[in-house]
């Protein structure tokens with residue numbers, strides 16, 4: 001099949017449909033290639049869209065907070081693109097006819113305030129309005145947006161090629177994009193689209209363990225982390241996020257940017273999350289929020305555990321430990337405490353107390369065969385099962401119990417109320433890894449959303465947006481921040497604008 005379009009978009013996720021919307025608004029023709037048989041990408045989920053208000057004071061403050069968050073390593077022009085286009089997310093969704101409710105309107109002075117962090121560093125909470133797309137039934141707002149976006153884009157003349165991965169991009173004799181090629185998964189028919197620009201919006205690399213190893217240093221062996229893996233993801237199953245966009249950008253001479261693990265610490269499965277992310281079999285995800293004793297394999301503490309519900313700081317701490325692994329340990333008194341009141345509730349699972357913690361451990365160990373949680377009468381047994389140094393742990397616990405008795409953490413200044421002693425068996429232990437929804441980053445772009453080479457020259461006609469460029473927002477860390485539709489969409493709108501303006505200048 002041969003087609004012609006101004007702009008080809010690789011991927012129909014949050015960035016892809018936003019880029020298409022912006023390009024159509026500027027009078028351009030678009031073709032979207034989507035490798036999966038369905039539209040919408042990873043954003044086919046319950047989605048909270050937090051939006052920077054379309055007011056200069058909010059946008060400026062959000063800009064400064066994000067730039068500072070990345071230790072000034074992010075690309076300020078890309079950050080500005082995000083901040084200034086964020087409001088379009090809500091406008092677009094409402095234009096599609098999906099209702100939005102504002103769950104929380106945030107005053108300017110509270111932008112980035114610690115108490116708004118919800119598990120992420122305050123600086124990522126730069127948004128004026130915390131909004132939710134109201135889906136049908138419970139929690140399918142994101143999927144509804146993806147579906148309605150496809151219908152709307154087709155109605156406005158756009159073309160969706162589902163089940164058709166984009167496999168190649170051709171440059172003309174001047175090095176400018178001139179053609180995109182895809183192959184239908186089932187019929188194997190080739191589709192050639194003659195075009196002036198391609199926008200890469202192909203998401204992360206979580207289904208390519210080799211890319212993860214090479215670019216992040218982590219080992220991904222699956223959601224249950226068997227065979228020595230040390231990172232785990234809770235992306236939706238069968239998303240097949242294999243970094244196709246990265247590979248094409250790099251093949252065409254695009255510079256290699258950092259690929260980051262987002263930063264949700266997790267106990268690997270089985271028996272914790274169902275096949276759908278964020279729906280769980282038990283309360284282990286709430287347990288990992290708690291600010292008690294966390295140690296590394298040497299039995300040593302490694303951070304102020306009162307930060308344990310700030311997933312990025314926790315993951316950064318874990319990433320810096322031997323084998324990039326951590327353990328949380330508590331005793332039977334703390335088990336009882338948890339059944340009366342959890343210290344940190346989890347915004348996704350708002351339980352205030354836990355039920356039958358011992359039974360939950362037993363079920364996970366005996367019925368699910370989970371190899372990452374441990375329960376034993378003695379610390380010696382816990383150490384033997386979990387692979388923690390017994391000598392190191394005993395030394396740490398002696399000191400830590402002293403801090404608990406005096407109410408003063410002489411090591412990391414953790415507040416006294418979280419200094420719970422570890423004394424009385426049975427003891428409970430969970431192995432916790434770094435993780436995320438997916439990976440983010442890897443493609444370098446400039447402030448005009450153009451893919452750039454090592455020498456910073458843009459590849460004419462090649463643009464990128466969404467999760468695959470978030471390194472530019474966060475400043476290329478190994479453990480990053482949050483990949484979100486509400487980051488991907490504004491960058492998608494910006495890429496649609498920039499690609500259209502590039503074509504107008506030809």
Ligand SMILES: Cc1cc2nc3c(=O)[nH]c(=O)nc-3n(C[C@H](O)[C@H](O)[C@H](O)COP(=O)(O)OP(=O)(O)OC[C@H]3O[C@@H](n4cnc5c(N)ncnc54)[C@H](O)[C@@H]3O)c2cc1C
Pocket residue numbers: 010011012013014015016033034035036039040041042043044045046047048049050164165166167201202203204234235236239240241242244245277278437438465466467468483484485486487488
């Ligand atoms: C469990 C979970 C909960 C989340 N909750 C939220 C939330 O509450 N709020 C929020 O804002 N974000 C949330 N996110 C994150 C959000 O979904 C992603 O950040 C967002 O979808 C990224 O958009 P994207 O367009 O960059 O990539 P994706 O949405 O991943 O889209 C990429 C698309 O490219 C396609 N593709 C890949 N290769 C090719 C190829 N060769 N050819 C053609 N197409 C290709 C993929 O199939 C996919 O459709 C959540 C994610 C998960 C997993």
